[in-house]
Amino acid sequence: MDETTAFEAVRSSTLEVLPELDPAAVTLDGSLSDLGANSIDRTEITTLAMERLDITVPVTEFHAVRNIASLVELLRKYG
């Protein structure tokens, strides 16, 4: 899976959970927390991204995710 596909899944999931965001604000070098996502929002965004990509990432793997770039990387690993 290429980076663009994984990032697009994260971006569209983020905008679904936080619709008031400026779409341009979601970038690879940002973090979901900085965009105003609480811990439940972040879990929901990652679940929706998995669903969009039709993949399963073990839940324990997400503990190491610190920003959007590492989330995208993790999704690609399982894609």
Added chain:
Amino acid sequence: MTRPVLVTGLGARCSTARDVPSFTAALRAGTCGIRTVDGDALDPGSHTLAPLDDFDLDTELAALPGVPAVLRRSASRAARRSPQPVRSALLTALEAWLDAGLHTAPVPGDRIALVVGGTNLSSRYVFEQHSVYDRRSAHLAARYALHVQDTDHVATLSQVLGVTGEGCVVGASSASGGAAVVQAARLIECGAADVALAVGALGRLGPLEWQGLATLGALAVPAADGADGWVCRPFDVDRRGFVPGEGAACLVLESAGSARARGVGGLARLTGYAQRLDANSLSDPSVAGEARTMNAALSRAGLEAGALDYVNAHATGTPAGDDAELAALRQVLGESAGRPWLNSTKALVGHCLSAAGVLEAVATVVQLRAGFVHPNPALRRPVDGALRYAGRTAETARLEHAMTTSFGFGGFNTALVLRRC
């Protein structure tokens, strides 16, 4: 001496109305929200019900007049991802909150209580998520552990409204709404709260609940000949079962002292209430149980049954249920059986299950205040001619005292007595 309990705010949403003003107009017009809804991928069966069409929370928040921006943002943030029952409860609670002026003349959060009536509210949500889980378990909704709990209603409403007093869900089957009002009133009377919101929550039926109710033979099925289109016919010789409805409602109850201190007038006074069990786990009603409950509520109100001007009956349109309630009313009213107006809101909006007790209390307050009795347009031939039924069109009536009842499977009975302020 207990503290007098006033109703200071109302909220309602159902198949015929998005708020109390439109509910009032729909009641007066006798608008019926019952229709046959085609199946979908999740539930292929078509059902006869009074549905609350799904809606976008932000659109509905914008349509609710006078919501302060901060409250609108907080409501949207808390519940836009929530299942429809929670979004519906939040909108009706917000409407009632504004109606009570709690945004302009506030009460400290820890003096406000929140009682939500209704259990098993996420049946359809669970069923929806089951198919997601079966396909790929990791894709289960991330908020499932929160949203599957009935208490999510209390949690979401408390967050948005800043309620930090007591809060819980109460369940009494189809009498859950009535039970919520009873518990909210008690919290005020004993001084645990100055304001208590009683919310009747919407429980959307999933395919299993539809099948289960059909199995019990409780559901009305449209007549094969389509006889005049009325499926839900409370008190009529042709009554043949109940029609589920979807709706949510909220009553703001408040101590008279708190309302006075805030400069807020009461819409009605809750003068009496009662909840009684039948000691029966089955779905059959009890004339004795219903009569005991009505008498207990009237006794608490210090009111003779003959002084009632209006009874908003539970009356779902099932033969056994209607007959038991009519017999109980005959017993309670005695020689005054023909005095109070009698109707059933379920003929118009279906049986809104957990929400019914609160939605029908709202309907009762609305009629007390506006001085009318909404029609029961499906009634052509009453099963018991001794009572004074509402007719096919609204009746203008000066109403002072009213009673509204709710009964549920498993021997739950509630009765509320309300007086016009």
